[in-house]
Amino acid sequence: MNMMDPNMLETPAPLYAKRTAVFPKKIDGPFRRFKWFVMAVCLAVYWGTPWIRWDRGPHAPGQAVLVDLAHRRFYMFDIEIWPQEFYFVAGMLIMAGIGLFLVTSAVGRAWCGYACPQTVWTDLYQHVDRLIDGDRNAQLRLNAAPWTPAKFARRMFKWGVYLGIAFVTGGAWIFYFADAPTLQREFWTGTAAPVAYACTGILTFTTFWLGGFMREQVCIYMCPWPRIQTAMLDENSLTVTYKHWRGEPRGSLKEAKGSANPLGDCIDCKQCVAVCPTGIDIREGPQIGCITCALCVDACDRAMASVGRPRGLIDYCTLVDADRETKGEPARPAVKVLLRPRLIAYFAVWGGIGLALLFMLGARERLTMSVARERNPEFVQLSGGAVRNAFTLALRNMEDRPRTLRIAAEGLPGAALYTDEMDRHAARASIDVSVPADSTEKVRLYAVVPADKARPQDFALTATPLDNEGRTPRRETHFAAPGGEHEHEEGEHE
Numbered sequence: 121m122n123m124m125d126p127n128m129l130e131t132p133a134p135l136y137a138k139r140t141a142v143f144p145k146k147i148d149g150p151f152r153r154f155k156w157f158v159m160a161v162c163l164a165v166y167w168g169t170p171w172i173r174w175d176r177g178p179h180a181p182g183q184a185v186l187v188d189l190a191h192r193r194f195y196m197f198d199i200e201i202w203p204q205e206f207y208f209v210a211g212m213l214i215m216a217g218i219g220l221f222l223v224t225s226a227v228g229r230a231w232c233g234y235a236c237p238q239t240v241w242t243d244l245y246q247h248v249d250r251l252i253d254g255d256r257n258a259q260l261r262l263n264a265a266p267w268t269p270a271k272f273a274r275r276m277f278k279w280g281v282y283l284g285i286a287f288v289t290g291g292a293w294i295f296y297f298a299d300a301p302t303l304q305r306e307f308w309t310g311t312a313a314p315v316a317y318a319c320t321g322i323l324t325f326t327t328f329w330l331g332g333f334m335r336e337q338v339c340i341y342m343c344p345w346p347r348i349q350t351a352m353l354d355e356n357s358l359t360v361t362y363k364h365w366r367g368e369p370r371g372s373l374k375e376a377k378g379s380a381n382p383l384g385d386c387i388d389c390k391q392c393v394a395v396c397p398t399g400i401d402i403r404e405g406p407q408i409g410c411i412t413c414a415l416c417v418d419a420c421d422r423a424m425a426s427v428g429r430p431r432g433l434i435d436y437c438t439l440v441d442a443d444r445e446t447k448g449e450p451a452r453p454a455v456k457v458l459l460r461p462r463l464i465a466y467f468a469v470w471g472g473i474g475l476a477l478l479f480m481l482g483a484r485e486r487l488t489m490s491v492a493r494e495r496n497p498e499f500v501q502l503s504g505g506a507v508r509n510a511f512t513l514a515l516r517n518m519e520d521r522p523r524t525l526r527i528a529a530e531g532l533p534g535a536a537l538y539t540d541e542m543d544r545h546a547a548r549a550s551i552d553v554s555v556p557a558d559s560t561e562k563v564r565l566y567a568v569v570p571a572d573k574a575r576p577q578d579f580a581l582t583a584t585p586l587d588n589e590g591r592t593p594r595r596e597t598h599f600a601a602p603g604g605e606h607e608h609e610e611g612e613h614e
Contacts, residue, residue: 141263142336142399144246145256145391149418158234159243167288170295176200177520179557187297193558199481200558202518211477215470222466224352226458227436228359232345233413238338241289241331242397245282252278256394282332283324290323336398339411346408356460360412361437362392362403365446370403373427385429392416392434402434412436487523487555489583489593490514498600505571507601513563515583515593517555524554525583525593529567532579532599536568544568552586567599574601 172184174197181188186195194201194209201208223230232239252274253259265271294316295303306312307320330338339346353359367386386403393401395416400409402416420434441451494510501507517523528550529535536547547568555561565581576599583593 139337140399142397143249143256143259143263144397144399144415145394145419146250147391147395147415147418147422149415149421151414151418155234155243155413155415159240162235162237162240163244167292170292170300174198177557180520181299183299185296186299189297200518202516205484208477208481211473215473215477218466218470218473221352222463222470224349225354225357225466226463227412228353228357229346229349229410229412232339232349232411236345236411238330238343239397239411239413241285241327242335244285245331245335246397248278248281248285252281279332282328286324286328286331287320289327290320293323294319336409339398340409350408354462355439356457356462358412358436358438358457359406360402360410360414360417360434361442362405362434363432363437363442363445364403367403367433385424385433387423387427389423391419391423395419485591485593486518487525487583487585487590487593488516488518489525489581489595490516491581491595491597493597493600499602501602502568505574506568507571507574507599508566508568509599511565511567511581511597513553513565513581513583514560515553515555515563516560517557520557522554522557524552524586526550526552526586527563527565528582528584530580530582530594532567532569532577534570534573535579535599538566538568540564553583569599569601576601576603 169185170183173182174184174195175182176195176198180200181195183195184197186193188195192203220231249259253262262271262274291307294307298316303312303316307316334342367384369381369383370386370388371383372388390401392403393399393416395418396402397413397415398409398411400407402410414436417434417436421431424431424433437445437451438457441457445451490513492512492514494512499507499509513527515525527537529537536549537551538544538547539551539553542551544566547566551565553561553563578596578598580594580596585592
């Protein structure tokens with residue numbers, strides 16, 4: 121038997137690769153300035169929103185955006201969402217998902233490159249690195265240097281700044297779930313709920329670790345979104361593209377002078393790699409590590425300008441236009457790229473859901489009533505032959521003022537109504553019930569029909585606002601009496 125030479129066996133690829141630290145170089149340009157703008161807006165919105173005050177009246181919280189878990193409410197300026205209206209939240213989440221599909225199909229991974237929380241906080245931490253350790257070359261030297269008291273002190277100071285940013289980030293999150301000024305005072309005096317400290321601690325740690333140390337590894341290995349986006353991209357999606365037909369063969373200016381064959385525009389300065397926040401080389405083609413932040417475009421344009429060559433060697437481009445430019449044909453107009461069936465379909469669905477939510481928001485009832493008929497027993501036959509049914513009413517007032525509703529039975533001749541708080545002999549054709557602001561009032565209602573009119577029949581209960589403002593809630597129900605399919609009699613003597 122021939123034995124296989126062990127040296128001929130192929131060594132399997134390792135399942136784990138040690139991280140190579142990425143130290144992006146500082147760069148200036150239109151895309152870098154746009155990233156600064158988006159980062160500033162995102163951080164301002166995240167940290168500032170809980171502190172915006174909004175007057176909803178004396179019976180409602182005064183915070184503009186609030187997820188009130190204790191009272192099961194979601195407030196966003198003048199919009200108040202109750203638990204039974206969670207479909208509004210579901211609709212907004214669906215819109216957000218379709219919006220991401222729309223953005224990805226149009227401009228690739230723009231979400232990853234500019235507005236993703238991991239990108240925003242990593243960018244912020246990298247700015248801290250430059251302020252404390254210096255730019256890329258200084259950071260590389262410090263990272264390679266042996267540990268000394270000076271290096272240790274600088275690291276401790278920088279990590280302290282990391283921790284401070286992480287703490288402010290985690291602390292801001294809890295302010296979305298309680299009145300921010302009140303919770304802040306309770307937090308520092310030690311009287312806040314334990315869950316507030318736990319959430320702050322967890323989010324502080326995750327922000328500190330993911331933004332300060334994991335960084336690009338979250339994008340490349342942990343986040344599923346790059347894989348999802350890869351499936352959604354098509355040949356008409358904008359991606360950051362290295363135009364190899366123009367840049368290759370690459371070579372430095374010195375090599376170009378001594379070469380017998382003409383070289384491409386790429387001078388192999390590697391500035392596109394130096395500024396990349398994930399440390400990839402865009403010249404190797406599309407790859408999952410590219411978040412399309414276009415910082416390499418800024419770096420390459422600056423390099424091309426310095427040697428007197430046309431800008432755009434690296435640029436946003438679709439695969440279709442890249443193929444056209446390879447053949448010497450001009451790229452298509454941006455309008456033609458954007459106005460294509462797939463994008464129009466995404467936008468139509470996204471806009472349709474948005475319009476539907478707005479319509480439902482405007483048409484929803486602020487006063488509602490639900491009716492549950494008691495079924496055990498279905499009815500009680502009183503002395504004298506009168507028949508009584510019991511109902512449980514849930515009167516919901518979603519306004520910021522108390523309302524008084526007049527409850528009446530429509531289509532039930534001879535009916536007299538009373539509640540547990542009333543004497544049965546005080547039963548009358550209608551009763552008034554007060555419902556406090558922003559609350560639900562449960563009422564046990566009894567309907568008594570004289571013997572000569574008692575029969576199984578459908579009718580409606582109405583709740584008319586005494587101030588005649590708004591709609592009158594109306595609910596169909598059934599009055600059970602002897603002669604029905606499920607007859608239950610129970611004598612009651614006065």
